[in-house]
Amino acid sequence: MATETHDAAGTAADAAPGMPQLDFSTWANQIFWLVVTLVxxxxxxxxxxxxxxxxxxxxxxxxITNDIAAAEDLKQKAVEAEAAYNQALADARSEANNIIAATKADIQKDLDVALAKADAEIAAQTAEGEKAIAAIREGALESVKAVAKDTAKELVAAMGGTADAKTITAAVTARMKG
Amino acid sequence: MATEAHGAEEGGLVFHPMDQFIVKPLFGGEHMGMFTFTNASLWMMLAIVAVIALMVFGTSRRARIPGRAQSVAELAYGFVYKMVEDVAGKDAVGFFPYIMTLFMFIVFSNFLGLLPMSFTPTSHFAVTVVLAMLVFLTVTIVGFVKNGTKFLGLFWVSSAPLALRPVLAIIEIISYFVRPVSHSIRLAGNVMAGHAVIKVFAGFAAIAVISPVSVLAITAMYGLEVLVSFIQAYVFTILTCVYLKDALHPSH
Known part of the structure; x- marks a missing residue:
């Protein structure tokens, strides 16, 4: 019975009761399979x-290297495109400034001409107006004389006297001068 | 004794932390020859399957924008490639597939070994000693082929005072031959110890009062083991690179 249990405990353990590692009867087997495995x-x-x-x-x-190179390339292109864009922008801006300046000059010229013409017309009309005013003033003086004579004649008549035109005229003229 | 064993299995504490490392034939029979398919063989084959799944099927789409599997495969590739290039030098790039093989095998063996009920090939000295001896022989042969007798300059520290050089030479030679020993025991020891400790904690879980602590401890150890699995693969690989650098550029 005792030997039976002992047998059942393990055949390999018989040779090396302590460590199965030191049971050299298994070494050949292990080494063979190890070599197979390694090969x-x-x-x-x-x-x-x-x-x-x-x-x-x-x-x-x-x-990765190609992609980085391609990216570098594209970046370079982007920089160039930006430079071109900025150049175009600057060109357009200066062009616009030129056009603005030219237009301004044109308008100024037209304006000057129109102003000069208008000034001349105004001057002419003013002169005419003054002449007309002078004429009217002249006319008005004559009318006042006539009205004064008529009024004086009527007044004299109303006061019952008769007066010849010559005396009245002389009197009115003298009065108006006074 | 039989009753004792019975009693122990039913109630008390049973510690068999090393049983998980027993190599046994999978398909009947007690006899184990060189070519018998054992649990060790099975888990090595699974490591191959995992490597192929990640590195071949994972990258089968050859996507310019990698998917998950392809990302991991590329990460592993870059990780090891950079290590070889940085540590061993640009002229060691020819050894990259060889070092990648070691790294992938160790890393997948370690991680597959973390599955419950699994077997970890890298916990066995038979495996790690072969790996370390492969590196040792490669380095030694490459050293002599590339540098001829100048490779012995590795042991002759020309920057030290002349009187000290023989002493240093002896130390250097001893350290050179101890390399495969430390190289192999470091890997197997780390993996074995972690698995054994987890098993011991698992044994304590039989006591109801302690079992919560035991479960916590197993969880913590498992986390540590995940770390160790990767770090030991990394350490093995980077040491291989360091040794390879010695072979390619032996001058001190």
């Missing part, structure tokens, strides 16, 4: 996996 892993890695990963990494590196 298989080595072949798989060196033939398939590592070249593939290296290729993937290299391709990615290439892509």
């Amino acid at each position: 298989v892993i080595y072949l798989v890695l060196s033939r398939v996996a590592l070249p593939r990963i290296a290729a993937v990494l290299a391709e990615r590196q290439g892509t």
